[in-house]
Amino acid sequence: MNDTADKPLLLVAACALLDTDNRILLAQRPEGKAMAGLWEFPGGKVEAGETPEDTLVRELFEELGIVTEKPCLAPLSFASHAYDDFHLLMPLYVCRKYQGMPVPREGQKLKWVRASALRDYPMPPADLPLVPIIQDLLPPFRGS
């Protein structure tokens, strides 16, 4: 059976934003939204007329106040997950180059997290297969 037959396909672009210590920025979904309290990668729905890269440049500014450019977004992987109401297709990019320090502009909590600690932050189910991919990308932390 085709479990996506009667569900819309939702395209969302997401970004693993890294700091100079290779920590990853997670954002906590605010109260009142679906999946409130779970930690996600910054990003959002790809609007009509946008590429996923356009979306991320826009969302990173709107949500976090940082400025980046499309060549600074490197494709890493994607999530494909059947939620009850829609099927999520979510390309995940990595971004190391941006201007400004992320600040929470939409009431969300932000946290810089080491790759080895990602499992300590409950995430939407679609994101779980992305965790080992990010952990493979980043060298283990050897500092104190």
Ligand SMILES: Nc1nc2c([nH]c(=O)n2[C@H]2C[C@H](O)[C@@H](COP(=O)(O)OP(=O)(O)OP(=O)(O)O)O2)c(=O)[nH]1
């Ligand atoms: N940005 C982001 N969205 C994710 C992740 N994982 C995941 O399942 N999603 C889902 C949650 C939402 O259903 C959708 C993102 O949509 P969105 O951020 O534009 O919208 P939203 O539900 O927060 O709220 P709204 O803007 O429609 O009010 O993708 C993730 O890591 N990052």
